[in-house]
Amino acid sequence: MITTTDLTKVYRSRGREVTALDGVSLQVEAGEMYGVIGRSGAGKSTLIRCVNLLERPDSGTVTVDGRELTALPGPRHRAGRSLRRARTGIGMIFQHFNLLSSRTVRGNVELPLEILGLTRRERERKALDLLDLVGLADHARAYPAQLSGGQKQRVGIARALAGDPKVLLSDEATSALDPETTRSVLQLLRDLNRQLGLTVLLITHEMDVVKAVCDSAALMEHGRVVEAGPLNELLATPGSRLAHELFPVSGAVADGDRTVVDITFHGDSAGQPVISHLARTHEIDVSILGAAMDTVGGRQVGRMRIELSGSPERNAPALATLRERGLTVELPDPVTAAGTVPAPAEVPAAELTDESAAAAADETATATAAPQEGAR
Ligand SMILES: Nc1ncnc2c1ncn2[C@@H]1O[C@H](COP(=O)(O)OP(=O)(O)OP(=O)(O)O)[C@@H](O)[C@H]1O
Numbered sequence: 001m002i003t004t005t006d007l008t009k010v011y012r013s014r015g016r017e018v019t020a021l022d023g024v025s026l027q028v029e030a031g032e033m034y035g036v037i038g039r040s041g042a043g044k045s046t047l048i049r050c051v052n053l054l055e056r057p058d059s060g061t062v063t064v065d066g067r068e069l070t071a072l073p074g075p076r077h078r079a080g081r082s083l084r085r086a087r088t089g090i091g092m093i094f095q096h097f098n099l100l101s102s103r104t105v106r107g108n109v110e111l112p113l114e115i116l117g118l119t120r121r122e123r124e125r126k127a128l129d130l131l132d133l134v135g136l137a138d139h140a141r142a143y144p145a146q147l148s149g150g151q152k153q154r155v156g157i158a159r160a161l162a163g164d165p166k167v168l169l170s171d172e173a174t175s176a177l178d179p180e181t182t183r184s185v186l187q188l189l190r191d192l193n194r195q196l197g198l199t200v201l202l203i204t205h206e207m208d209v210v211k212a213v214c215d216s217a218a219l220m221e222h223g224r225v226v227e228a229g230p231l232n233e234l235l236a237t238p239g240s241r242l243a244h245e246l247f248p249v250s251g252a253v254a255d256g257d258r259t260v261v262d263i264t265f266h267g268d269s270a271g272q273p274v275i276s277h278l279a280r281t282h283e284i285d286v287s288i289l290g291a292a293m294d295t296v297g298g299r300q301v302g303r304m305r306i307e308l309s310g311s312p313e314r315n316a317p318a319l320a321t322l323r324e325r326g327l328t329v330e331l332p333d334p335v336t337a338a339g340t341v342p343a344p345a346e347v348p349a350a351e352l353t354d355e356s357a358a359a360a361a362d363e364t365a366t367a368t369a370a371p372q373e374g375a376r
Contacts, residue, residue, distance in 0.1 A: 001167060001199040002028035002051060007060035009046050009223075020046040021057065022223035028216070030166075033193050033200045035210035037242075038220035044203040047220070048169050051201065052090045053083060065089055065166050088116070091160030095172040097152040099144040105131065105155050106140040112162040130158040134188060150181035157188065161196075168192075170202035174209060186213045207245050211296050217242055231297040235264055238330045246296050249303040258307050259315045260289065264328040265302035274325060275306065282318040285309040305332070 009021040020043045028034040036044050049055035051062055053069050062069045064086070072083040099108050109127040118126065131137045134154040144152055153173060160168055170189065174182040190213045193200050204210065210217045210231075218228035219242050227234070227242050234240045235247065249262050263274070279286045291304040308315050312331060322329045 001030040003063045005061045007057045009057050019223050024225055028201055030199055031197050032215045033213050035214035035217040036203045037210055042220040043223040048171050048203050052087055088163040089165050090167045091165035092169040093156045093160050093173045095175045097156045101144050105142050108155055109158045130161055134158045149177050153185050167199045211246050215297055236328045247294055247303050249305045259312045260307050262330045262332050263304050278318055
């Protein structure tokens, strides 16, 4: 549904060059919830803005729903008519909601519908349907200032769905919300993803967001995607940084004639009595150093750190048995095993500066104004 190929973007200002995207290739399947995670400055916002061409990449291609947006004509800083039309199939929500304070909730949702040229009656009906969909039908006449953050974001979501998009882009949509509201907004996105078959590309700096709702994820660093894939595959990939971040396993690694192993159970392997089997078949002592079950991307996953008597060489047949049973087996690095791998993403979201708030307002204007000119 969304493909980016080798995207590059370099910002130049006051004689300085910043490479925000350095060859980003991403594949988001139809109906998927895909999370892009990374530290502040990794290039996430630039990437998402390149997907709907709010930002034009220096090179590379963006294809959404079979249409190569980068091939559509348009001057460097103004989208062409065909691009504006294509953008109606892409909704976007923002960290600070970008609602118009002078309009009611219904008025905000109606804005893109006005631009699309719907009649007053059609607009009203559609806006109320959309507000119903996000659970805000009884707030249609309220103004944004009378709403909580979570309610404002629901209005933002209803507005983003006005053009019946197949793709929803979410730019840190829950970063300004408290944990409980975050959960309910994420649940709404997940419901819409399932109900409408909506493809959702979200950027976030919070691993919990990826863990709660995403099917796949990409980790960005310094303008590059350093790891990407479906979460269940990542969890089954030894050495995956995303897997360690999604589901850290702890427990001190002892010195001496011991083998410490991290095992991940998922799918059919989750129900197997592997520990007793290991001890019986290979006649070794097994101690459990740490264990947890969790839900990642809607699936139950178990992780365990165990200690086997004897050296890794001696335990090679036992480890092979675990792998044969479909478990992911890793020998943790004693240096990092004491805690978790250094978090790539536990950086507080940077507050919007006045400048970036203005840019966000521009985005709304661009996003909502896009259909108007395209529809002419
Ligand atoms: N308009 C711009 N002009 C100059 N440099 C920019 C511009 N926008 C972004 N950058 C730079 O590009 C790099 C990537 O920024 P980007 O906002 O895409 O990262 P991010 O991962 O979204 O970070 P954050 O979570 O803080 O928004 C950063 O070094 C940033 O300073």
